[in-house]
Amino acid sequence: MAQGGGGNDNKPAEDPLQPHPVKEQLPGIQYCINSPPPWPEAFVLGFQHYILTLGFSVLIPSLIVPQMGGDDAEKAKVIQNLLFVSGLNTLFQSLFGTRLPVVVTGSYSYVIPTISIVLAKRYASFENPHERFNETMRGIQGALIVASCFQMVMGFVGLWRNTVRFLSPLSVVPCVTFTGLGLYHLGFPMLAKCVEIGLPGLIVVVFISQYLPHLLKTKKPISDRFAVLFSVAIIWLYAQLLTSSTVYNHKPKITQRSCRTDQAGLLSSARWFYFPYPFQWGSPTFNTGEAFAMMAASVVSLFESTGTFFATSRYGSATPVPPSVISRGSVWLGVGGLLNGMFGSITGTCASVENAGLLALTRVGSRRVIQISAGFMIFFSLFGKFGALFASIPLPIIAALYCVFFGYVFSERNSSWGPPSFWVCQYHNTSENIIVKF
Numbered sequence: 001m002a003q004g005g006g007g008n009d010n011k012p013a014e015d016p017l018q019p020h021p022v023k024e025q026l027p028g029i030q031y032c033i034n035s036p037p038p039w040p041e042a043f044v045l046g047f048q049h050y051i052l053t054l055g056f057s058v059l060i061p062s063l064i065v066p067q068m069g070g071d072d073a074e075k076a077k078v079i080q081n082l083l084f085v086s087g088l089n090t091l092f093q094s095l096f097g098t099r100l101p102v103v104v105t106g107s108y109s110y111v112i113p114t115i116s117i118v119l120a121k122r123y124a125s126f127e128n129p130h131e132r133f134n135e136t137m138r139g140i141q142g143a144l145i146v147a148s149c150f151q152m153v154m155g156f157v158g159l160w161r162n163t164v165r166f167l168s169p170l171s172v173v174p175c176v177t178f179t180g181l182g183l184y185h186l187g188f189p190m191l192a193k194c195v196e197i198g199l200p201g202l203i204v205v206v207f208i209s210q211y212l213p214h215l216l217k218t219k220k221p222i223s224d225r226f227a228v229l230f231s232v233a234i235i236w237l238y239a240q241l242l243t244s245s246t247v248y249n250h251k252p253k254i255t256q257r258s259c260r261t262d263q264a265g266l267l268s269s270a271r272w273f274y275f276p277y278p279f280q281w282g283s284p285t286f287n288t289g290e291a292f293a294m295m296a297a298s299v300v301s302l303f304e305s306t307g308t309f310f311a312t313s314r315y316g317s318a319t320p321v322p323p324s325v326i327s328r329g330s331v332w333l334g335v336g337g338l339l340n341g342m343f344g345s346i347t348g349t350c351a352s353v354e355n356a357g358l359l360a361l362t363r364v365g366s367r368r369v370i371q372i373s374a375g376f377m378i379f380f381s382l383f384g385k386f387g388a389l390f391a392s393i394p395l396p397i398i399a400a401l402y403c404v405f406f407g408y409v410f411s412e413r414n415s416s417w418g419p420p421s422f423w424v425c426q427y428h429n430t431s432e433n434i435i436v437k438f
Contacts, residue, residue, distance in 0.1 A: 029363050030221075032317035033101060036368035045364055046372030048228045049103055049355050051390065052405070053377065055186070055398035056106045057082050058266075058391050060347050063111065067118045068136045068346075069129030072269035077276075079266070079391060080381045082106050082345040084276045087377030089336030089349055094367050094374070097332035098325050100312045101359060101370040104336055107350030108186065109300040113293035114140055114346055120290070134281045141341045142284035144348055147294035148337030151302065155331030164306060164323040187406055190399035194259040196247075197239045201400030205231040209361055209404070225362045228401060235397050236261070258396055266391050270384035278342035294348070298337065301350045302330055308351035315356060316365025357405025 031037045037045065061078040070078070082105075089104035117123075117139050126132035154160045191198035209227035216223060223230065242248065243260045251259070306326055313321045329351075336349035355373075359365050380387030 029315070029317040029365055031364045031366040031369075033099075033365055033367050036366045037364060042366065042369050042372055044226060044229070045362060045366075045369045047376055048226065048362075049358060049370065049373035050376035050380070051228060051232060051393075052354050052358055052398070052401060053083075053086060053103060053105050053352065053373070054391055054393060055354065055395065055402065056108060056352075057086065059186075059395060060106050060108065060111060064114055064118060064346055065133075067115065069126075069132040071129075072266065074133060076266050076270040076384060076388060077274070078344065078346055080270070080274055080384055080387065081276045081343045082340075082347070083377045083387065084381035085336070085339045085343050085345050086349075087374040087381065088339060089332075090374035090377065091371060092332050092335060093329060093351075094370055096328075098309055098321065098329035099367070100309060100318065100321070100329075101316050101365050101367045102309065102312050102329075103352040103355035103370055103373060104333070104349050105352045105355075106340070106345060106347040107297075107301045107304070108347075109304065109350065110144075110294065110297045110347045113143070113290070113297050116293060117143060117290050135285075137281045137344055137346070138283065138285045139287060139290060140346050141279075141281075141344055142286040143290040143294040144337060144341030144345075145284060146286065146291035147298040147348060148334045148341055150295045151298050151334030151337055152331050153334075154302070155327050155329075155334060158327060160302060160330045161323045161327035164326050187399055187403040191396050191403060193399075194255065194394060194396040196242065197235055197259060197394060198396030198400050200238065201231060201235040201397045202403055204234055205400055205404055221363070225364070227361065228358065231401070232393065232397060235400070236393055239394055239397065259394060261392060261394060266388035267385065270388035272385050273382060274384045275382060276343050279344075281344055284341065298334075298348060301348055302333065304353065305329070305333055305351035308353050308356050312351070312356045312359060312365070315359040316367075318365070354402055354405040361405065 036042055057079055061075050061082065065075040065078055068074075086103075086105045090102070093102050093104050094100070118136055120139070123132055123136050123139070126135055191202065205227055208230050209224045212223040213221065239259065240261050243262060248256045248260055309321050309326055309329055313319070333349050333351075339345075340348055355370075380390065
């Protein structure tokens with residue numbers, strides 16, 4: 001029997017309407033993880049990352065060391081130790097850990113348990129400030145060593161891998177978002193401690209990175225890629241002029257400490273050459289309560305670092321990070337925390353959120369750039385006078401950079417970690433990221 005028709009049997013079925021496809025890799029990334037920029041440009045970009053790490057490296061010791069009874073010389077030592085270990089940890093993380101362009105620095109999550117150790121009654125009996133500093137440092141070292149071992153165990157046994165695997169996107173979004181928002185007090189509030197230089201710094205970095213490229217219309221991205229160096233140099237010179245013109249002579253000491261360029265006390269206290277070595281203040285002491293407090297802070301640091309790993313992989317134009325790589329990175333974060341405890345850096349480790357934001361601004365996710373920045377950390381930690389020169393940059397200038405770079409990572413976390421309904425609103429434009437933050 002002849003079959004009639006049949007002309008529409010081979011007609012391909014129409015695809016149903018699909019939502020806008022999600023881009024696992026951001027557009028516009030010029031240099032990804034394995035494609036490094038030319039050496040001169042890589043060195044300048046690495047120096048930018050080093051400048052950005054000075055915020056936590058100076059802020060945390062400046063906050064804690066005086067309460068421990070240490071003077072400016074001890075504070076300079078702790079800063080050099082923290083920079084030295086941060087350089088080593090960054091190299092280890094980029095070579096053996098997640099192998100992402102991640103900068104590993106001191107974590108602000110450890111500040112509260114560290115201050116609780118400093119204010120413990122068993123250290124208040126030491127009347128000599130130098131002796132109290134040594135004993136408190138040994139207690140902090142012991143707590144950090146225990147917390148870092150806890151981090152390594154979580155990575156080795158696969159506990160953190162299973163935790164990341166079973167976290168749904170809907171539950172991760174508020175967790176990581178609140179972690180990013182927890183750093184808000186390091187942005188605008190610290191900037192407001194010296195509005196005279198903090199607010200101009202914020203205006204300059206936004207203008208150079210967002211508006212100046214459209215005015216110059218150059219073929220190479222110069223102003224936006226090196227916005228950190230340009231803005232820090234301009235505002236640092238401006239702050240030096242204000243300091244030299246005796247504007248702050250009659251201001252309160254708190255204002256002078258935040259605004260003046262000669263109040264850090266680091267340049268005169270730092271040695272020309274200093275080689276950090278472990279246990280220079282004696283063998284560590286261990287206390288159960290202090291160790292558990294540090295272990296809780298290490299879990300917070302792991303959550304923050306996990307979000308930074310995901311954002312960094314996107315800004316480095318890499319594939320999504322599997323849980324096994326996150327687990328390996330947590331192991332090396334624990335190794336870094338162990339080094340921090342041995343060298344006396346008074347804080348644990350964490351993947352730097354602000355440096356991940358700098359990757360988004362420069363659109364350079366090269367691993368070589370991060371390794372060069374680690375080299376700068378180690379170099380300036382050994383030659384103390386040169387490192388102290390850059391560490392004397394007023395913190396409100398660094399806070400102005402934080403106001404911009406936290407916005408990149410905050411918006412990226414919300415766009416890349418959310419459920420599919422959130423993925424439609426991914427912020428691929430850098431100016432949109434800044435608007436979301438503000």
